Amino acid sequence: xxxxxxxxxxxxxxxxxxxxxxxxxxxxxxxxxxxxxxxxxxxxxxxxxxxxxxxxxxxxxxxxxxxxxxxxxxxxxxxxxxxxxxxxxxxxxxxxxxxxxxxxxxxxxxxxxxxxxxxxxxxxxxxxxxxxxxxxxxxxxxxxxxxxxxxxxxxxxxxxxxxxxxxxxxxxxxxxxxxxxxxxxxxxxxxxxxxxxxxxxxxxxxxxxxxxxxxxxxxxxxxxxxxxxxxxxxxxxxxxxxxxxxxxxxxxxxxxxxxxxxxxxxxxx
Amino acid sequence: xxxxxxxxxxxxxxxxxxxxxxxxxxxxxxxxxxxxxxxxxxxxxxxxxxxxxxxxxxxxxxxxxxxxxxxxxxxxxxxxxxxxxxxxxxxxxxxxxxxxxxxxxxxxxxxxxxxxxxxxxxxxxxxxxxxxxxxxxxxxxxxxxxxxxxxxxxxxxxxxxxxxxxxxxxxxxxxxxxxxxxxxxxxxxxxxxxxxxxxxxxxxxxxxxxxxxxxxxxxxxxxxxxxxxxxxxxxxxxxxxxxxxxxxxxxxxxxxxxxxxxxxxxxxxxxxxxxxxxxxxxxxxxxxxxxxxxxxxxxxxxxxxxxxxxxxxxxxxxxxxxxxxxxxxxxxxxxxxxx
Numbered sequence: 001x002x003x004x005x006x007x008x009x010x011x012x013x014x015x016x017x018x019x020x021x022x023x024x025x026x027x028x029x030x031x032x033x034x035x036x037x038x039x040x041x042x043x044x045x046x047x048x049x050x051x052x053x054x055x056x057x058x059x060x061x062x063x064x065x066x067x068x069x070x071x072x073x074x075x076x077x078x079x080x081x082x083x084x085x086x087x088x089x090x091x092x093x094x095x096x097x098x099x100x101x102x103x104x105x106x107x108x109x110x111x112x113x114x115x116x117x118x119x120x121x122x123x124x125x126x127x128x129x130x131x132x133x134x135x136x137x138x139x140x141x142x143x144x145x146x147x148x149x150x151x152x153x154x155x156x157x158x159x160x161x162x163x164x165x166x167x168x169x170x171x172x173x174x175x176x177x178x179x180x181x182x183x184x185x186x187x188x189x190x191x192x193x194x195x196x197x198x199x200x201x202x203x204x205x206x207x208x209x210x211x212x213x214x215x216x217x218x219x220x221x222x223x224x225x226x227x228x229x230x231x232x233x234x235x236x237x238x239x240x241x242x243x244x245x246x247x248x249x250x251x252x253x254x255x256x257x258x259x260x261x262x263x264x265x266x267x268x269x
Numbered sequence: 270x271x272x273x274x275x276x277x278x279x280x281x282x283x284x285x286x287x288x289x290x291x292x293x294x295x296x297x298x299x300x301x302x303x304x305x306x307x308x309x310x311x312x313x314x315x316x317x318x319x320x321x322x323x324x325x326x327x328x329x330x331x332x333x334x335x336x337x338x339x340x341x342x343x344x345x346x347x348x349x350x351x352x353x354x355x356x357x358x359x360x361x362x363x364x365x366x367x368x369x370x371x372x373x374x375x376x377x378x379x380x381x382x383x384x385x386x387x388x389x390x391x392x393x394x395x396x397x398x399x400x401x402x403x404x405x406x407x408x409x410x411x412x413x414x415x416x417x418x419x420x421x422x423x424x425x426x427x428x429x430x431x432x433x434x435x436x437x438x439x440x441x442x443x444x445x446x447x448x449x450x451x452x453x454x455x456x457x458x459x460x461x462x463x464x465x466x467x468x469x470x471x472x473x474x475x476x477x478x479x480x481x482x483x484x485x486x487x488x489x490x491x492x493x494x495x496x497x498x499x500x501x502x503x504x505x506x507x508x509x510x511x512x513x514x515x516x517x518x519x520x521x522x523x524x525x526x527x528x529x530x531x532x533x534x535x536x537x538x539x540x541x542x543x544x545x546x547x548x549x550x551x552x553x554x555x556x557x558x559x560x561x562x563x564x565x566x567x568x569x570x571x572x573x574x575x576x577x578x579x580x581x582x583x584x585x586x587x588x589x590x591x592x593x594x595x596x597x598x599x600x601x602x603x604x605x606x607x608x
């Protein structure tokens with residue numbers, strides 16, 4: 001009985017994995033075959049790179065890649081800056097109303113970013129950042145999740161290290177920079193992985209707040225490229241999709257272990 | 270100015286709401302001396318050290334270092350170094366980086382930094398381990414890195430918070446000697462917190478014995494051992510500690526006193542010739558001598574030291590005697606009586 005349930009569990013897990021990966025596999029299959037071969041699952045058909053050539057010429061992909069790359073970098077730098085300072089304040093400093101403010105920050109976790117789209121749009125426009133990469137990234141910089149993660153990580157640093165640094169002549173920011181930040185390196189790496197993958201894939205907000213190819217990230221560019229009015233060619237769209245996900249996919253394969261740990265950790269904390 | 274002590278704590282108090290802090294801490298520390306803050310756990314010795322270090326600020330009183338009022342100064346402005354119980358080495362930095370951490374923070378030029386580090390590593394015998402991380406070192410080596418970090422900047426005052434408590438007994442004895450030698454060679458002033466009286470007695474020029482947040486006695490090891498200020502000191506210093514006897518059970522002494530007597534001043538005599546007759550409750554062979562625990566109504570901690578191995582059956586009655594000049598008298602409140 002126990003053996004049976006073991007097999008059932010394994011079978012279910014494999015089935016789930018297959019269902020999960022099948023769109024990706026199909027896109028991969030379609031990207032390398034002509035449209036008719038792809039939809040007919042003609043296994044003997046020849047492989048081709050034509051779809052990539054057509055797709056590449058169809059949109060300013062290089063610009064999109066650059067935009068996405070800049071966007072995740074800006075967001076990550078902003079997040080590191082704000083979550084480090086805020087996390088440190090919540091972990092190690094005493095100020096009136098600290099717990100109340102911290103609860104306010106945590107409440108932000110309950111609010112879906114989509115709910116705030118209109119308000120954020122108005123704010124970004126008021127600041128004159130509409131249709132800029134900075135405007136796309138700004139609402140995510142003071143991430144509540146990041147602040148919480150940093151706070152937990154800084155809280156686990158032994159107080160003696162803080163005191164030793166104080167005696168050795170460090171100021172508060174010096175201690176943060178020389179003691180807390182280096183010790184929280186694994187947390188920074190985990191958070192960076194989560195943040196980069198989230199913002200690489202983010203679609204709705206950039207779609208709304210960008211208006212030109214100069215600022216459009218990959219996801220938005222891809223959706224415009226694949227929009228029905230441009231004519232639906234499943235192979236070419238698949239090729240474009242493969243191109244957009246490739247950097248993240250390669251990064252995932254390289255950092256597989258850290259990725260899994262990052263998400264696990266994010267779940268626990 | 271030159272007569273003023275190097276470090277002065279003047280009537281310092283620190284209170285936490287509800288919890289016991291320290292009260293009325295007044296203490297003069299001469300330059301170049303080795304002062305031990307001794308006491309049972311929770312007596313406020315670590316708090317006193319942290320007040321001196323600037324890690325806590327006092328609620329009352331003043332602290333002077335080198336004649337300068339540092340009562341409210343930041344820890345970094347007090348020109349002192351500190352060795353922590355847990356060593357507090359930065360786990361992400363190598364031995365070398367740990368040692369020069371403070372110099373780097375204080376922007377000492379690189380050449381000078383290297384020179385000072387080489388000297389500190391040489392003094393502490395850490396050459397060759399420069400690039401190791403603290404996690405790759407043994408407990409004793411970590412301890413030496415903490416020492417090297419404390420002496421590298423050449424601060425004249427060094428605070429140590431139970432630096433030996435994480436070492437095994439054998440290492441402790443040798444490091445104890447090293448620390449004492451280091452202090453003497455460098456001529457630095459050390460304030461050393463410990464709960465181990467052997468450490469305090471063997472290293473310190475001056476011992477500050479504390480209990481419940483108050484200083485019980487300040488004096489040389491000799492003074493604490495040979496003229497304890499009260500029954501707490503008598504019962505704390507020495508292994509075995511001083512026995513305390515109610516005065517009424519000894520003939521020829523008035524009632525209401527407590528009389529202290531050290532084990533080495535008691536001798537066993539044939540039956541009928543002693544001043545007290547006691548039951549043997551404990552026989553502990555220590556190698557070169559045997560410790561015999563005795564029981565008598567109205568007396569606590571009575572022990573006799575006898576050379577060599579001496580087997581006495583438990584429960585046997587023996588007679589003891591002592592010379593009256595070795596008696597210490599305390600009044601009913603436990604304070605030492607003159608004479």
